[in-house]
Amino acid sequence: xxxxxxxxxxxxxxxxxxxxxxxxxxxxxxxxxxxxxxxxxxxxxxxxxxxxxxxxxxxxxxxxxxxxxxxxxxxxxxxxxxxxxxxxxxxxxxxxxxxxxxxxxxxxxxxxxxxxxxxxxxxxxxxxxxxxxxxxxxxxxxxxxxxxxxxxxxxxxxxxxxxxxxxxxxxxxxxxxxxxxxxxxxxxxxxxxxxxxxxxxxxxxxxxxxxxxxxxxxxxxxx
Amino acid sequence: xxxxxxxxxxxxxxxxxxxxxxxxxxxxxxxxxxxxxxxxxxxxxxxxxxxxxxxxxxxxxxxxxxxxxxxxxxxxxxxxxxxxxxxxxxxxxxxxxxxxxxxxxxxxxxxxxxxxxxxxxxxxxxxxxxxxxxxxxxxxxxxxxxxxxxxxxxxxxxxxxxxxxxxxxxxxxxxxxxxxxxxxxxxxxxxxxxxxxxxxxxxxxxxxxxxxxxxxxxxxxxx
Numbered sequence: 001x002x003x004x005x006x007x008x009x010x011x012x013x014x015x016x017x018x019x020x021x022x023x024x025x026x027x028x029x030x031x032x033x034x035x036x037x038x039x040x041x042x043x044x045x046x047x048x049x050x051x052x053x054x055x056x057x058x059x060x061x062x063x064x065x066x067x068x069x070x071x072x073x074x075x076x077x078x079x080x081x082x083x084x085x086x087x088x089x090x091x092x093x094x095x096x097x098x099x100x101x102x103x104x105x106x107x108x109x110x111x112x113x114x115x116x117x118x119x120x121x122x123x124x125x126x127x128x129x130x131x132x133x134x135x136x137x138x139x140x141x142x143x144x145x146x147x148x149x150x151x152x153x154x155x156x157x158x159x160x161x162x163x164x165x166x167x168x169x170x171x172x173x174x175x176x177x178x179x180x181x182x183x184x185x186x187x188x189x190x191x192x193x194x195x196x197x198x199x200x201x202x203x204x205x206x207x208x209x210x211x212x213x214x215x216x217x218x219x220x221x222x223x
Numbered sequence: 224x225x226x227x228x229x230x231x232x233x234x235x236x237x238x239x240x241x242x243x244x245x246x247x248x249x250x251x252x253x254x255x256x257x258x259x260x261x262x263x264x265x266x267x268x269x270x271x272x273x274x275x276x277x278x279x280x281x282x283x284x285x286x287x288x289x290x291x292x293x294x295x296x297x298x299x300x301x302x303x304x305x306x307x308x309x310x311x312x313x314x315x316x317x318x319x320x321x322x323x324x325x326x327x328x329x330x331x332x333x334x335x336x337x338x339x340x341x342x343x344x345x346x347x348x349x350x351x352x353x354x355x356x357x358x359x360x361x362x363x364x365x366x367x368x369x370x371x372x373x374x375x376x377x378x379x380x381x382x383x384x385x386x387x388x389x390x391x392x393x394x395x396x397x398x399x400x401x402x403x404x405x406x407x408x409x410x411x412x413x414x415x416x417x418x419x420x421x422x423x424x425x426x427x428x429x430x431x432x433x434x435x436x437x438x439x440x441x442x443x444x445x446x
Binding site (some may be wrong): 016018022023025027028029031034035036037044049051052053054055057104120124125126142155156157158159161162165166169174175176177178179180181182183184185186187188189190191192193194196197199200201203204205206207208211212214216223 | 231239240241245247248251252253254257258259260263267269272274275276277278280281311327329337348353366375378379380381382388389392397398399400402404406407408409410412413414415417418419420422423424426427428430431433434435436446
């Protein structure tokens with residue numbers, strides 16, 4: 001038996017569900033991997049809209065030395081930037097991980113912990129200034145790999161799926177990654193070409209801003 | 224205020240998480256939509272591997288007339304094919320929905336309820352024979368739309384994201400769909416081209432079969 005690789009995905013109030021579940025669905029297909037959702041406390045954690053609850057099955061304390069961290073994003077990351085428990089955990093965990101990774105604004109937490117100072121990293125397209133404020137060098141790529149630092153960051157929300165396939169290649173091999181891609185039938189056919197600020201038209205950009213405002217009248221972070 | 228559209232996503236033991244969360248993440252971005260996860264009972268429901276728990280916030284009984292149904296797949300759909308409560312619910316709900324939809328093997332439940340008899344429909348690539356057994360006509364497309372029947376089925380797991388963008392166009396308009404695509408930065412860049420049986424090589428197909436066997440020694444359904 002191959003020893004299991006321990007992958008942890010932190011949950012926190014205001015996380016974005018697909019940021020975590022996209023990579024989860026890829027990584028959980030590997031027999032040699034155990035993925036665990038962790039949080040401050042075991043039990044249900046609500047997402048950014050409050051209409052999705054997911055179970056944290058363990059606490060940060062129970063996983064001091066995971067093999068891989070996948071830190072999801074969401075508006076709730078902003079509170080984590082000053083959460084000393086989380087920041088100390090990720091700093092310590094990173095000393096022994098094979099890979100420390102993030103999706104979307106999960107990179108802001110890595111940044112707040114000091115892991116990205118002076119390094120290339122990515123995040124949601126709307127949040128690059130916040131990433132730069134942590135001393136990182138925002139890099140407009142879907143996935144930014146820093147093998148010498150064992151850090152991989154990915155862009156907004158759905159980018160975590162692409163990153164996770166690459167993680168499978170790094171953790172197992174390319175055939176494993178292709179097998180998982182086949183199992184989840186990841187042969188994307190977006191009906192529109194509006195997935196980045198470079199391709200979305202003015203009307204889509206304007207509507208996106210309107211939707212974010214209507215969802216969150218407070219003007220707070222939305223991604 | 225625009226009245227909210229009620230979208231429901233059924234949960235059941237052995238569901239595949241991304242099947243539900245992919246469309247959820249797209250649809251929940253619309254201020255005019257409320258998405259609710261429903262199940263036989265309120266409370267936590269475990270996925271196909273058991274390592275992810277999601278909360279059902281309402282029961283089937285509480286949503287007899289949803290505007291939209293998104294039925295996810297997973298090994299657990301096989302039990303639902305003879306679950307008279309679920310079959311009666313979907314049959315009745317479909318009489319008044321704007322759209323009744325499925326992801327992956329969710330279409331087997333629609334089929335078991337008699338909604339797909341004689342109709343073109345899709346499912347996970349590995350499960351077309353099971354779909355045909357319900358009298359549907361398996362159609363190897365990522366998304367199959369039957370506007371005259373108010374039914375849309377989508378292929379395996381990740382195909383629900385593509386379908387959901389199309390749902391947004393149908394329920395609101397194309398600009399809304401493009402805005403959501405931008406918000407979730409859905410600009411896919413799979414690192415490999417193995418997302419369908421037509422593109423995956425023999426090694427990937429063989430490894431996928433091996434992983435499914437190792438996950439489920441019982442030889443039962445895996446998708």
